[in-house]
Amino acid sequence: MHNFQQLGLSDEVLKALADLGFSRPTEIQEQTIPTLLFENSDFIGLANTGTGKTAAFGIPLLEQIDGNESFTQALVLAPTRELGQQIAEQLNLFAKYLGKINILPVYGGAAIFNQIKALRQPQQIIIATPGRLIDLIERKAVHLDKLRFLVLDEADEMLNMGFKEDIDKILSFTPSEKQTWLFSATMPHEIRKIVNKYMTNPVEVKADDDANPVNVNIEHQYVVVKQSDKPEALTRFLDFHQDMRGLIFCRTRRDTQNLSDVLQRKNYKVDALHGDLSQAQRDRVMKRFKTHDLQILIATDVAARGIDVDDLTHVFHYTLPDDAAYYTHRSGRTARAGKTGISVAFVHTREKAKIEKLQKKLNITFKKVKIPDSGQIADIRLENWCRQISDRKIAKALPSGVQSKAEQIFENLTKEELIAKLLSHELDKLQLDNSGDLNRASAKKEKRKESRGEKRKFENRKAGTKKSRSGSEETTQNKNGEWHPRFFINLGTRDRMNKHDLMDFICLHAKVKPSDIGHVDLQGSYSFFEVDARVSRKISSNFKNIVLKGGRELRVNRDN
Template sequence: MTNFSNLGLSDPLLKVLNELNFESPTKIQQQAIPVLINEGDSDFIGLAQTGTGKTAAFGLPLLESIDPARKETQAVVLAPTRELGQQIGQQLESFSKYMDGVNIVTVYGGASIQVQIKALKKKPQIVIATPGRLLDLLNRKAVDLASVRFVVLDEADEMLNMGFREDLDHILSYTEGEKATWLFSATMAKEIKNIVKKYMNNPNEVKIDSGNVVNTNIDHQYFAVKAKDKPNLLQYIIQLEPDMRGIIFCRTKRDTQSLTEQLQKRGLPVDALHGDLSQAQRDQVMKRFKNHTLEFLLCTDVAARGIDVNDITHVIHYALPDDTEYYTHRSGRTGRAGKTGISLALVSSSDQRKLNFMQKKLNLKFSEYTLPSPVAVENQKLITWAKRVMDVKTDVQAIKDHQSDIYELFNELSKEELIDKLLTIELDKFGIRDQGFDVADLDNVSLDSRSSRESEKSPYKKFFINIGKMDGFNKSDLIEFVMTYSEIKKKSIGEITIEERRSYFEVLKEDLSQMDGAFTDLMLDGREIRVNAANRGGGGGGNGGGKRSDRNDGRSFKRNDRKRSSGRGGGGGGGKGRRSGGGRRR
């Protein structure tokens, strides 16, 4: 097993790495560090995704290569964003703990340039900078790059995406004589190749194949949904997922801002990061995210560069990226520091081919995301609330003047009645049931691009029903339900899939006429039962729909406005005796 002591690092660096609990090098570190230590005077290209340890891959060799005795700027590290620059600076400061005489200065826009000029007067060996601020300092003659021996371009593809090409040309023109250019990037785009051709000479190259660096701590999931339902679905997920904290990726700045405004109007703890924000606004958003005032950031791919937060539980792809490398790049924001994470793609029918391609290209298996149960979430919240009430230390002195009046008001209530009223108040606070959105109406999209062609050949037609495991159903129950409320025989029912909140079943095409109107006006626990062709979405179709009735506390199936006079089990009574309790909960 490779460890840092095998990579040619000096004792001061090995000592601090041990203190920082750097146990074993990542793939990019294993391959890049020895090359940069032994051949650091040559140009170098490192291709690897975010989250793979690129800062240490170039930072450790850079510290080995500078001369602390020389009080002049020997290395410049360029980063696309302030946040990434700060992170690089902090990490290099930590690495240099036992290296006497090393001075590192980080400069970026949005901070006092006078303070930065004062720091540069101390002649740091390493300057870490964003391109715009470094140009400003060069124009003011506050920094001298004439002695620079190393130029590091970190996240080079994003610097170019953000429009820094001319700035890079200008900055590099200030570096004189022999120097090595170390370029690190997630992708090898055309613009990167132009940089390589213009500024680099026979560079050494290390490439970590994106297909092999997908974090194994990440669970890749998808949920099929109509494009128009995505905002409502996202709200539903945010409100119901316990302890969820994440980054939501959108395609454009406009999409990011529009979706943020929609979610904020619904009272959700979200805010946006995009290129139109000032540095002060961006800093404020990141501060709120890090202190958990915000739980979700909505970002474009460019705006998310430089975000380094280790407690992100979910990455949500509101819009899938076009490039598999960007998918890996996004997903790498979660599942860090030994923790597990979820990468969730919200896919419409038009995304099906793209998701299939990513699954094959990245050698991933996307599992279907299960929507959280409102009842389970409410119960968890209520238990937490009840424990908090139990832990309250009664302040007898404070309440004594109020007890008699309040006791008198509650005197006629039993303990159970009082608790029920308090539970109702707490449930109203959660607002979970008032979604204005029926998850049963979501579209179903298969990951298998061949499914639509195969369905044409199949003797069966597939149906969706908004009953699942949460209602106590298994395959036998669903077969009995279909037989009870239609004229379908067991031999006509094909494959059955039971999920948490919904299920699918197949019926022989030759018997489809017996499905017509079979499930109209059927209720379970006050919920309208919907049975529709699986790829048509909910709401409508000849087999679902109908008026809603009042909640049926017996939890049995119930017809609304009419009784069924034919068929097995005779209509509103709930079918066979074993199923009369309908939707029993386990």
């Protein structure tokens, strides 16, 4: 492996890299940087998240920007505002000694007029999310007619989020003679179509995942726990590892906020990050986390993109992701900068097979661990309570007569008796849900399921037929083994919709909140979406007699 000095970089960039403690390039950086520096060609870089893609394209990009020219020379498209912010921060660090190169991130969720004002100044590099960039182009605040470099970062994620038509529109405003660099973890058919349409004989580089394992120094653990016991199990881990600092991943925005509310009511220093937050709210949460005012962040996968914190000790998968790449991305948030970390997956009995698949696909080993028992947690919580009482400062005088009344009531008790009564009272308030050993509870549930399953198989064999579902409502099971109603809708990307547009459409007509909507599977002429079971009747009843443009009738029905 080369070092950065052997890749042909300028002294200014090498000095910035030394300041950051970068000594040797990752594989994708070693293969990419010389190519982008010295070959005037389009480029495809295939590498997983966490392998150093931003430096791979950012460093050679900065080396070729002319700070004396005032027009926009480079555009980086990113799927989320969080990733856009992270790219801008890293590029500014790499450009520390390069003189005047202006780098501006623009994204939705922030005041557009502030961005327009910033764009009146020369901006050599713009990092943008597709939707906000189109808005700025249409307002004539951004001009791309002299663009020299276009970077599509996490291209597969942009397509998953429904940005294909936005990308087509943006590219129509750029000159044909520019260089296009595309970076992606995977190469699905839709990305190949972009390559064939917009790129000319691109050089293609693929990083060997095995050469750069992203899970080094991480201990992978899992616990088997009933769905209803997950909140209590999580609090026990938080209490047991009081010095931890970490991330908890949930599947939906609603789950993220609900879990945050539960933990906040129990006085844990946590907060949520999800798509329903404004940029100002998100910035406040991140500031509290970076200043250690918060111990834990609870986030969805999309909202967590762009979080750049090096001292995380734990990552909790409150719900396992559907994709192994997301597990890698999540767990890779810990054990950075040579440190160790722990990744804990909460699974129910139906998900044991997913653990086995992750082990095989990612070449990692999961260790089954137990949830701390109620006796251990009671001791810890009582000790914390005693320390809080001991350390408490009396900020103001007590109401007149209160202390003398208390002394009179307690005068016949010894010190030991009073402490015992106070501890007994606090122990009753700890609310361990009378759950005792959660590990035993999940094991019992598993045995009951196996028993019921065997009974059903026997009854089906006896009847000579397979058991079929019945009832007024059909419910679909998602890949995580959880039950959510799933609906079909005859709208998709051909209707110029991305996932956000479709969610807005559903919320408007069904009168539900964005947090009520779960996974959205966007297709060409149709889509599927999951909703919270509590609002499924609204979906069924509110999409009636709606006619789309061109006279097409809107169809929304349960996916059976």
